[in-house]
Amino acid sequence: MSLFTTTYDVIVVGGGHAGSEAAAAAANMGAHTLLITMNLQNIAQMSCNPAMGGIAKGQILREIDALGGYSGIVTDKTAIQFKMLNKSKGPAMWSPRAQSDRMQFAECWRTMLEQTENVDFYQDSVNGLLFDENKIIGVKTALGLEIIAKTVIITAGTFLNGLIHIGDKSFGGGRAGEGASTGITEDLVAKGFEAGRMKTGTPPRVDGRSLDYSKMIEQPGDEFTEKFSYLPTTKNLTKQRSCWLTYTNPKVHELLREGFDRSPMFNGRIKSTGPRYCPSVEDKVDRFASKERHQMFIEPEGWTTCEMYVNGFSTSLPEDIQDKAIRAVEGFENVKFLRYGYAIEYDFFQPTQLKHSLETKLIENLFFAGQINGTTGYEEAAAQGLMAGVNAALKTQGKEPFILKRNEAYIAVLIDDLITKGTEEPYRMFTSRAEYRTLLRQDNADLRLTPKGYELGLASKERLDRVLEKQRKTDLLIKFLNETSVKEDEINPILEAKNLALINQSMKLFKIAARPQLDFSDFKDIKKLSVFLEENAIDKEVIEQAEIHLKYSGYIDKEKNNADKLNRLENVKIPAAFNYQKLQSLSFEAREKLTKIQPTSISQASRISGVSPSDISVLLVYMGR
Structure with a gap:
């Protein structure tokens, strides 16, 4: 059944950070776009902490802005604190970070999307995909509607068969208070996609009026604040809200251990992999048993709300254990919970199944962006969403995809890492992942990328x-x-x-x-x-x-020279569906990895784990012939 008579250029499934940027980018490039989300009130909701930017993430956010995305503007308009991290180090390490008003953030995003031409909205759950052999032609919703499109971008976040865990309790959901999405994974697996499970978590939210800040260390914003957007969208902050720092202690750790036998992480109920660089508090206590304390960073959720985000206390332990343990933290003796922390498991798809445009290799005109690709973080999701939106629009216009190189943007490092190496745990961006980080600074993202965004029709x-x-x-x-x-x-x-x-x-x-x-x-x-x-x-x-x-x-200059040398290998292209098995001089592992990933250039092949320099020499000799 279809009540939609329009054939859309682009359908975006999911209204989180990836979906919002995807819809904005596609629409601003002239593509008639439909954003389908389970709840229109939750567009671009900050599911985890109320902050944008940080180490490497701040650079990504400025790159999104430089290309013409919305995340930097929304962050500036809703910021309640600004800090430039790593100022004591060289400029390659400087990373902007802002606390945001959570409610204003989502409201501002929706307003900007509604003011964007070419964007339609529809509230429903997508539970099926429509194919014509190896092409996607649309989606099917929970209400039974079939909506036709030239391209589809899936940005499902943690909703694909999401399962929430709190202690010995488990229930379906993609986020607290919201149901899971079913059907999409099953349709994709039937088409030959490799699916997996990942896990993430979130800490309790507490009533800030019940905390004793005199026992904590105040963390104010910078005296002289900056912004994320290169446009004069807002003035610099003159008033800010402080964050607060406190620590766990041996008593807290002892109380947490009392619940380990009921922890879904330790009793085997959670089988998937969580983020290495944002572990739960029980994981930290277990893995670093000799450490007497762990940092807790208390973040306000907005200008007027009393809700506080307890960063550093992510947990899926039973609620009675969460309650007892956190009360042993200095400043939390009389805490009132607004909601308990939980873990969530969800489906993802190995990103090695994608092209650099974020189009899938198996199904034409189908794009993935965000946590479905195994990433974690708002900024990583938003960057993928923007690139998927750009490339979906270009596909409908019969144009070549827009691919950034590793020496041009952190966004390129993110996508290339995912597609070339895959991931076994939620991927998070760090400055150390970028070999050209002196070139990829937060201060020059506009110089690097705005001319490219303008050529696309995305930047004004x-x-x-x-x-x-x-x-x-x-x-x-x-x-x-x-x-x-x-x-x-x-x-x-x-x-x-x-x-x-x-x-x-x-x-x-x-x-x-x-x-x-x-x-x-x-x-x-x-x-x-x-x-x-x-x-x-x-x-x-x-x-x-x-x-x-x-x-x-x-x-x-040194980094530019190194980039120029490696970019020469980028120009040595490998034919599509190349048969690596016929090159017996390649190692067995190289043949296996190259066949699976199907790199498009010698440069990409050289970055695949298990492909040695001697294997690259073999390929160069063969391509030279």
């Missing part, structure tokens, strides 16, 4: 103009520093105050500014520089770009 002309102006002014400032000399009496008082070596003759300003112990604020009294900055309206953002260039140009 306003964005492009701002990027071009930023680049022009950065080049102008660098030229000025390279050409302008300062005399000893101008600069030596500054150097002396910093206990640095003095100069004995005039010197170009760029040589002085390149010293790691100095920054631009030290030069505020050099008149020729201050006049230049004022006359050319050079702002903080441009100064930061120029300063990074001066101090790190050697590292940046």
Whole structure:
């Protein structure tokens, strides 16, 4: 049965972070898009902690914004605190993070989607997929409606056959208070897809009025706040809400252990793999038995709500154990629970079954994005959603897919890691995963990606103009520093105050500014520089770009050279469905892995676990022939 007479260009299944970005991207590229979700009130809901960004995740969020996505704008509009993490390290490690108002975040996302042309909405559960042999042609809903589309993007989050665990209790669900999604996994497995199970968890939410903050350590935001979006969508925060830090202790650990025999993690009821870098509190107590305390980071859920998120206390232990144990934490003696923590198991599909466009290899016009690909985190999901939305739209327009390279974006590192290596545990992005992290900084995401977003029709002309102006002014400032000399009496008082070596003759300003112990604020009294900055309206953002260039140009050039060398291998393409079994000079493992993953280039083949340099040499010789 179908009450929908429209054949959509793109159907997006699921309205979480991946689905929301997918729908926005496809629609902004001109594709008639339908977003189907089980509850329209929960679009882009923050299922876990009320924060965006962080180590490497902040870089991803800025890349999404630079390409024309919505997540950065929504975060800025709903932020209640901002911090730039890792400022004591080099700029490649600087990572923006913001606490958000959970309710405002979802409301803002829905408003922006409703104001986006080409997006239709429908509340229902998708429980079946429609195929024409090895092409997808639409979806079937719980109400029995069949909706036809040229492409389909599945962004089901933790809902595919989701199973929630609290102690010895288990029940179906994709999130607290919401049912699971059934039918999609079964249809995909019948088509030959490899499915698996993963697990994640969430901590209790508590009443902030019942906590004693005098026993905790206050964690305020930065004094001088920044933003995620490169557009002037909001002003910087002038008022912020603090987070709070406290710790578990041996008494807490003792009380937690009392429930281990009833823990679904330890008694075998949970068989799937959880996130390595965000373990439950019982897992931490068990694995690090000698450690006397673990950090707990208490995050406010919004400007006005009393609800607090207890980061660091994720658990699926019975509710009586959760209650007893958390009361032994300093500041939690009189805590009131709003809801208990729980674990959730759900279906995912090995991402090696995808192309770099996030289209599946088995079924044409079908795309996966988000936790269905084995990832964890809002930012990782949103990035995949944006890329899937872009490529689904391009597919309907008969255009080539949009594929980013590893030296161009963290988004590319994320997707390439998933597709080339697969994952056995929920994948989370870190700066250490990116071999070109000096190039992939949070400050230059607009310079790297906005021109590409504009070419796609995703980023606006306003964005492009701002990027071009930023680049022009950065080049102008660098030229000025390279050409302008300062005399000893101008600069030596500054150097002396910093206990640095003095100069004995005039010197170009760029040589002085390149010293790691100095920054631009030290030069505020050099008149020729201050006049230049004022006359050319050079702002903080441009100064930061120029300063990074001066101090790190050697590292940046080295990474660019390395990237150029490896990108030459990217140009050595491997034919589709290549028969690796005929190359007996390849190791058995290489033949097996290459046959399974079907890399598109020698460069991708070189990143597959189990493919050795000698195997790559064999491939290069063969492709050379």
